């Protein structure tokens with residue numbers, strides 16, 4: 001339910017009053033249905049509560065709501081509350097702004113009224129910080145409060161979530177404080193509105209019509225983010241264009257920042273390191289050059305004159321052809337600190353990416369970021385965070401956690417996940433990513449003994465860092481349902497929820513998302529949740545089982561391409577990663593191979609370094625295993641590969657069967673869309689299986705066991721497939 005719908009005009013003038021009314025009603029209903037079922041409303045649908053007992057309970061509590069205070073955020077709270085209550089209960093509530101003794105729902109900052117303060121203790125308020133909230137039931141009333149208006153907005157969304165997912169709202173006593181301070185989305189949006197690795201249409205930033213035209217989408221985007229606690233966004237691609245830093249574009253960025261501010265969202269920009277050369281014709285972008293420093297200082301001042309609460313810069317430097325400090329023989333720290341000095345007077349920060357690897361460097365790509373960054377630990381300014389991808393290669397369907405986590409105790413490390421499914425089926429496959437995110441966050445680095453999880457590294461608790469955060473590369477575009485695949489919205493949702501509280505289970509996240517986005521029907525939720533929870537493992541099976549990785553086709557990364565070996569940079573070729581030969585398959589990263597395993601702490605190393613005991617999820621990640629290597633199942637490696645690929649395909653068939661059972665529970669449009677996409681997913685799973693097994697068979701020289709479906713095309717056929725216009729590339 002977008003809050004500011006364009007209103008429906010009565011254009012039926014010649015018919016009788018009753019007919020007119022009926023028609024109008026139908027028209028409004030039709031509009032509502034179309035609007036409601038195309039996915040645009042995300043998890044903020046606010047559909048009528050169908051359980052009469054609950055509805056009665058809710059109505060009792062909602063008799064007389066009041067929202068205290070006055071700010072742009074308070075206005076947002078009022079509008080959201082009124083719209084949600086109307087949707088959920090069917091009643092139009094008047095949300096008052098002054099407190100009376102009869103108010104049953106009191107919403108506002110703790111200092112907004114003398115009445116609110118005594119209802120919560122000083123200790124509780126202290127615990128909340130700036131963004132935490134309290135939902136508390138007192139005799140005859142419920143309060144939603146926090147120390148800031150934005151905290152109250154978060155509290156409201158939590159309260160609405162309870163109703164949307166049919167939870168009781170009596171006797172509430174909830175204190176919720178975010179685990180991470182920066183909860184972010186990185187848009188890889190180009191200024192021409194294409195989206196790098198975007199599979200949901202074009203960029204939602206309509207640069208050409210900004211700043212004059214404010215698309216309703218910006219507002220609904222901000223609402224959606226606030227509802228899951230996301231409080232920061234970078235608008236532009238990490239492969240940056242310096243033009244975003246020019247006055248004409250800063251005006252546009254300001255317009256977006258103004259829209260987002262009431263929702264508690266700060267704007268960041270990506271900074272192209274060579275901008276002083278490109279925009280001001282300086283001869284150099286050397287971070288130690290005085291003119292360069294002055295240029296960035298002035299640029300920062302200029303940006304803050306437009307956007308006083310500008311978050312800062314996100315930088316990809318000396319990676320995949322991007323300019324950076326190493327072009328001038330300076331370190332990443334010297335580059336980051338120069339920019340950090342420019343934004344420091346304004347309380348801005350610099351987020352410097354650790355995703356670096358160089359074509360000239362013959363060392364295993366897995367090791368390069370660690371080699372570059374660990375020596376710089378302690379050399380970054382206080383307002384710099386280093387942003388590390390979850391794994392050392394690149395957002396694979398499964399990767400061991402990045403060895404940098406735990407290895408730079410003096411530097412706040414920020415987590416970078418990829419929400420857009422570049423390597424995970426793009427917009428045709430249904431894959432719920434919370435289990436992937438959780439697997440990484442829960443992994444133990446052993447940096448300070450047992451229970452030094454990645455989550456504790458990034459929340460700053462392991463090493464006492466004030467700055468901390470987590471980001472996701474956004475999967476959002478102009479598609480009516482925002483994310484391409486109707487089920488991909490769940491990944492945006494999961495990113496926000498886990499950044500708020502990484503202790504939430506994948507199960508809980510899937511359940512709340514399904515209830516709000518689809519239906520509270522218990523049987524539907526149960527079955528569909530199972531599909532979601534298994535979906536990532538299913539994809540690993542038919543795409544990259546047993547630790548295989550980066551065997552996608554070139555460039556667009558759509559579909560299999562394990563045979564690719566002709567790209568300029570060795571580490572861009574899939575053959576670099578699987579190393580299949582007549583003896584076996586897999587990348588030896590142990591002490592007899594690239595030694596990448598030595599970048600992990602000894603307790604972690606122990607889990608993986610012995611081929612006989614290595615967790616088989618990572619077997620081919622760390623070992624070159626022989627085709628006849630005996631797996632824990634008793635099968636040979638070759639037979640296990642055949643088994644995994646076929647299990648993956650069979651499991652997609654299971655997903656289809658389970659989904660078909662939901663037909664009566666789901667609206668027609670989304671049911672059909674998901675059904676069609678599952679058909680595509682099955683075809684793609686078979687394609688992956690057939691192409692990979694046929695190709696690896698040229699090395700193993702063993703048959704695909706006859707109990708499995710045999711490939712119906714030749715390897716040459718799969719090799720010949722081309723997708724020149726695949727999206728996101």
Ligand code: BDP
Nearest residue numbers: 196197238239316355394395
């Ligand atoms: C890779 C993407 C590429 C990005 C790069 C990055 O294929 O488009 O620019 O990551 O994160 O996964 O910088």
